[in-house]
Amino acid sequence: MASEEELFANIDALLEEEPQLPPPAERARLREAAGITQARLATALKTTTQTVKNYENGRSEPKSPRLEAYQRLLTGWAARYPTHGTPAAPTPPPVAATQPEVPKTFTGPAAQEVTEPETSAPAQGPAVQASLQRPPRPAATSRRPTAKKAATPAVDPRFPHGPLAVLDGGGSAYGVDGIVLDCPATTVPELVEWTLKESGLGAAKLNRYGKDNDPLIVLTAEAAVKLGLPEHLEGHEQRRSLRLPEDHPVVKQVAKAKWQLTQRGFGPWARIYRKAQGRKRQCVQLAILSWDALDERSWPGVCEMEPADVARVLGVYAQRVITPRGSTAVSGLELMTALRPPTKAVQDPQTGNWISGYNPGSLGTEPMDPAPPEATPEHPVVVNSGWTGGFLNEEAYQWVRSVETLSDEECMLPFTVGLDLNTAFLAASARLVVGLSAPDHFHAPKFNPKIPGSWLVDLSHIDLDPRLPSPFTPDGARPTGPAWYQTHTVAYAQELGYNVEPIEAYLRRETGAYLDPWHDRLKTAYVDTLADLGVTRDLDDRQFLAAMEQHKQVDPALAAVLSAIKATVKGGVGKLRERPQGRHYKEGDRWPALERPTWRPDIRAAVISKARVNMHRKLNNMVKMTGMFPLAVLSDCVVYPSPGESPLDFLPYAASGKPQPGAFRLGATPGLAKLEGVQSMLWAVDLMEKGLNPARHIKGGDAVLDEGE
Structure with missing residues (x-):
């Protein structure tokens, strides 16, 4: 059993003040108020997550020396987070354990020992493969449960009149x-x-x-x-x-x-x-x-x-x-930095003075050049190196099914129904492990789905049903040869049962769930605002569809807030790879966005890759559960032929009436679906024959033929 001193040392890492044992429900409230997950607390107490759950639901009580450590923590949290107020400076969510300097091993969820980066032409495949297979260290990422909707927050005495x-x-x-x-x-x-x-x-x-x-x-x-x-x-x-x-x-x-x-x-x-x-x-x-x-x-x-x-x-x-602080895109990017500040006060071991130091889990203060395949064609690392090896093409779906693949049964269905996934990019950012350090180059590494990076792989041998888009390309076409893919895309090929043999890769040694607090804050904002508009998470599917029909009329002001929250998600992700602007820009020159630590096209690629894979997984599960194939996909919107005008007419439900997990499900949280629009099957087929995407137009019904699709 762990010593009392060791437990106290762990607790002091979470809390720096002298903290006693409240009722079980209050224990959970205090932990959530501090932004600490049950898993993180379990690690500090040298116990299991289930034991912490038992403490918080009253099924068991800690015994010495764990009891004293737990008392110490809860007392301190109670001082910081009283029942009828909130702290002026909230404790940040925990971050992945990383180091400011590039170590010689991967850290965080990747946590794989890897040899030194490639520096010469001969391949170092066997050495890298052997080292990549070493056992990973435990993940240290933050997962904070969605907080219950709180009362009006306490007024900060420094800012009595608000923001x-x-x-x-x-x-x-x-x-x-x-x-x-x-x-x-x-x-x-x-x-x-x-x-x-x-x-x-x-x-x-x-x-x-x-x-x-x-x-x-x-x-x-x-x-x-x-x-x-x-x-x-x-x-x-x-x-x-x-x-x-x-x-x-x-x-x-x-x-x-x-x-x-x-x-x-x-x-x-x-x-x-x-x-x-x-x-x-x-x-x-x-x-x-x-x-x-x-x-x-x-x-x-x-x-x-x-x-x-x-x-x-x-x-x-x-x-x-x-x-x-600017457009919703700017605000989305600023929110990332506000929740993961690049620096914190640290004590200089030489002088004892407090100085500014790296804040683990953040992107730091210095901009970081991407690997050539992660960059854009005009980027200096591409232009100055003469790179011709291709680029990541991790973008959202823009796919229309071939009319020739439609069956007579599908054509006879009267309607098409569009489903839109709520803030799909936000859902993809949850528990997303990304690189925090500069990329290192490897030849013929063994693929590891836990290491974020870019992999050159040939996936052209994978032959999937033509009635579904390929999960590996934005246009849904089958790959024609080796191409660069983000980790999630390659991992999905492996999940589908196919062998993957990377030719080369750019991988990152330090990793962490950088976007976790960003996801948590925006998810809570989205869910709370929808709830204020009458769309709550306790509604059944029929009630949900009815509430969504009316929610914009309930309160136009809050409807505008909801729109801004959604734009903050998409814009913030887009800003991670902001392109040069202005007619005076010359290829190969640096542009202002490159001077930000948050210019990280690899993180953008990770979010979009995971969102596209999530979409394909649902499409695949729909085939298995219902035998239905989509007509078109545009980013987070998918169109299905339907016997009726409602998603209830074709979504899979269990005998109990509950939605089947794994397929598209209706609901008010990120990643679940809502109704985008309904049109006739004849309308959709007409668009498809003209090369237009029904998912783009199903909400309004009108299509412009010269829109450049």
């Missing part, structure tokens, strides 16, 4: 929960000073190692004009690059007052700051509504709302996701 305000032309600043502040500012510098010194706006950091969220001031058109800004921002370039010229009077005012603008200048989302004084940040985020700061596709109808309603929409988003 943001919407300023109108009369000087009224509308905040969250109906707050209206009087803002006397008549210039942008005065507005910044008022925001930082008098407004009481801002929000607490999302991770104890992170930074507080800067206050956001949203300007209506009238407010913008009052502050000397143009009502609309005109220009001929792309909207995202529009900004005030450097000689504009407002830009000069900002500079004269010794404030600075970020590199993107004074555009629809302008950040105005001074260098931090000590620990206190001096930064204000502005968003200008009449400059299209809130894209209609992500924030439907919000620009036309009254200031108080705009404040409500953005306030709910800020509370559940993050204070907006």
